[in-house]
Amino acid sequence: MAELIAEAMGVTVRFGGLVAVNDASVPVTEGRIVGLIGPNGAGKTTLFATIAGFQKPNAGRIRFRGKDITALAPHRRAALGIARTFQIVQPFAGLSVRENIAVGAHLRHAGRAEALAAADAVADRVGLSALLNLPAASLTVAGRKRLELARALATEPQLLLLDEVLAGLNPSEVRDVIPVIRAIRDGGVTVLMIEHVMQAVMALADEIHVLSEGRIIARGSPDAVARDPAVVEAYLGHGAAARLQGNAHA
Amino acid sequence: MRPYRLLLIVLAMLAALPLVIESNVALNFLKVSLMLALAGTGWNLLGGYGGQFSFGHAVFFGTGAYTAAVLQVRFGINAWVAFGAGIALGALVGAAIGWLTFRAGLRGSYFALVTLAFAEVARIIASVWPLTGAGAGILIPLKLGVANLQFGSRAEGYWFVLALLGLAMALARAIEGRRFGAQLVAVRENEDAAKALGVDVLRVKLMAIALSGGITASAGGFYAQTFLYLDAGLAYGPWISVEALLTAIVGGIGTVWGPLLGALVLQALSELGKHLGGDAPGLGLVLFGAVLIIVVRFAPEGIVGLIRRARPRRVARG
Numbered sequence: 001m002a003e004l005i006a007e008a009m010g011v012t013v014r015f016g017g018l019v020a021v022n023d024a025s026v027p028v029t030e031g032r033i034v035g036l037i038g039p040n041g042a043g044k045t046t047l048f049a050t051i052a053g054f055q056k057p058n059a060g061r062i063r064f065r066g067k068d069i070t071a072l073a074p075h076r077r078a079a080l081g082i083a084r085t086f087q088i089v090q091p092f093a094g095l096s097v098r099e100n101i102a103v104g105a106h107l108r109h110a111g112r113a114e115a116l117a118a119a120d121a122v123a124d125r126v127g128l129s130a131l132l133n134l135p136a137a138s139l140t141v142a143g144r145k146r147l148e149l150a151r152a153l154a155t156e157p158q159l160l161l162l163d164e165v166l167a168g169l170n171p172s173e174v175r176d177v178i179p180v181i182r183a184i185r186d187g188g189v190t191v192l193m194i195e196h197v198m199q200a201v202m203a204l205a206d207e208i209h210v211l212s213e214g215r216i217i218a219r220g221s222p223d224a225v226a227r228d229p230a231v232v233e234a235y236l237g238h239g240a241a242a243r244l245q246g247n248a249h250a
Numbered sequence: 251m252r253p254y255r256l257l258l259i260v261l262a263m264l265a266a267l268p269l270v271i272e273s274n275v276a277l278n279f280l281k282v283s284l285m286l287a288l289a290g291t292g293w294n295l296l297g298g299y300g301g302q303f304s305f306g307h308a309v310f311f312g313t314g315a316y317t318a319a320v321l322q323v324r325f326g327i328n329a330w331v332a333f334g335a336g337i338a339l340g341a342l343v344g345a346a347i348g349w350l351t352f353r354a355g356l357r358g359s360y361f362a363l364v365t366l367a368f369a370e371v372a373r374i375i376a377s378v379w380p381l382t383g384a385g386a387g388i389l390i391p392l393k394l395g396v397a398n399l400q401f402g403s404r405a406e407g408y409w410f411v412l413a414l415l416g417l418a419m420a421l422a423r424a425i426e427g428r429r430f431g432a433q434l435v436a437v438r439e440n441e442d443a444a445k446a447l448g449v450d451v452l453r454v455k456l457m458a459i460a461l462s463g464g465i466t467a468s469a470g471g472f473y474a475q476t477f478l479y480l481d482a483g484l485a486y487g488p489w490i491s492v493e494a495l496l497t498a499i500v501g502g503i504g505t506v507w508g509p510l511l512g513a514l515v516l517q518a519l520s521e522l523g524k525h526l527g528g529d530a531p532g533l534g535l536v537l538f539g540a541v542l543i544i545v546v547r548f549a550p551e552g553i554v555g556l557i558r559r560a561r562p563r564r565v566a567r568g
């Protein structure tokens with residue numbers, strides 16, 4: 001049985017009266033691609049922010065490699081090996097693609113030359129090599145998503161949190177990025193990914209956790225989760241599972 | 251050495267100027283310009299590279315100036331030591347202001363207003379505190395000599411401020427090519443993204459404001475040693491806060507050359523204004539306001555930006 005690299009334990013996050021995340025627990029097994037799915041507003045991004053240290057939970061703990069990191073600042077977590085991307089991309093707009101990635105690379109490389117070399121190597125892995133000298137502001141949506149991925153990778157993480165890196169990409173771009181994410185996992189990095197592009201999560205994830213209205217309502221292999229009536233209901237509305245079953249029998 | 255080559259060449263040329271310039275007026279013009287460029291280089295480190303706009307760099311300028319003066323006049327301390335202490339205290343004041351503001355998460359116009367308030371409080375304190383000479387100000391007795399950091403020959407003072415500026419510009423250049431510089435610019439561009447990449451945002455900002463404070467304080471120390479008289483309005487007045495940020499913005503924000511180019515242009519303009527308009531009160535500020543509007547509207551990257559645009563094959567920077 002593989003080890004847990006990280007674990008969200010009973011996390012609750014409230015925004016005023018709204019409970020965005022409600023007693024959610026997500027164990028992340030080392031070496032896997034773990035999918036986190038759920039309808040809009042389910043609390044996925046908020047749970048990510050809690051794991052990465054950007055959001056303080058009202059209750060619950062975050063553990064990383066057996067250590068409680070709930071009180072740790074985001075930059076300290078990055079140093080431990082947790083990297084995140086942002087659903088709403090956050091490029092350093094005034095800098096070139098290379099300079100953007102180098103900021104991440106500087107976490108492990110003090111020297112400028114080493115960091116720039118590491119940035120070039122990461123750009124190669126995610127297919128940004130041709131765009132290294134362009135200003136980040138000039139990138140397309142697909143380019144910006146790749147840049148998010150590249151910067152996070154440049155920090156040489158052990159756990160990579162990807163928040164909808166495929167959203168907004170066309171099908172052929174999605175097909176290009178899928179092998180990149182798989183290669184990241186095969187390179188020894190554990191991946192926790194939020195994704196709405198179902199075809200991609202189903203193809204990539206070793207296991208999936210489903211969040212709905214702040215609660216984890218199902219988890220398991222992609223196939224099992226896709227067939228879970230609770231999941232179908234969460235996505236399609238109350239009674240949907242029964243109706244689908246009825247249709248299938250009719 | 252590559253990134254410093256142009257810097258060394260220009261500094262050497264500037265150093266040679268007193269040998270060819272006869273006119274005292276011209277040399278004084280340059281001396282004041284270099285002093286403003288020095289104050290602006292301090293501002294630029296925090297505001298240009300770090301994106302934290304201060305409206306109150308007078309607090310550092312005044313601290314450098316008063317520390318030099320007070321330690322010499324009231325405590326009989328050697329001028330060089332007093333000058334160095336002024337730089338150190340400027341850095342310390344910077345760190346303290348940073349600790350109070352950045353930890354509280356103040357950014358943008360809130361940070362700008364709070365720095366303005368610090369400078370005004372310092373000005374008011376200096377105008378009533380006996381130690382700083384209160385309303386009468388403080389006079390450093392004339393004792394010419396390098397040991398007293400008072401330069402008789404007109405060129406020596408010029409070389410001294412040029413050396414200070416050269417060091418500050420070299421420091422800025424060194425920071426550009428280092429991890430700290432990359433992190434500082436990242437903080438300017440996007441704090442959250444920087445945090446996610448492991449940048450200790452508070453630490454980076456504190457380092458920047460301390461360095462910034464120290465550099466601008468050195469300009470204040472030079473002011474004290476040159477004019478040998480301070481009062482609260484001269485040392486802590488808003489004029490120097492405005493000059494420090496204008497030199498950087500007009501010259502080219504977040505660039506090594508910006509403050510120097512901006513200082514030369516602004517000084518030239520203000521001299522021109524004096525010739526044309528006499529000593530009409532407020533004319534200088536009106537002129538600066540107009541220049542600021544023109545720059546922000548038509549050349550947001552300042553003079554350096556215009557030069558780069560004129561030469562499309564951008565020189566690779568180190």
Ligand SMILES: Nc1ncnc2c1ncn2[C@@H]1O[C@H](COP(=O)(O)OP(=O)(O)OP(=O)(O)O)[C@@H](O)[C@H]1O
Pocket residue numbers: 015018020038039040041042043044045046047087
């Ligand atoms: N900073 C905030 N302040 C107040 N409410 C917030 C904040 N962040 C998120 N919310 C609310 O919390 C809920 C969960 O939001 P979250 O962004 O985590 O959902 P999500 O599952 O990532 O959704 P999506 O799939 O649309 O990205 C939503 O109702 C959202 O409006």
Ligand SMILES: [Mg+2]
Pocket residue numbers: 044045046087
């Ligand atoms: Mg989201």
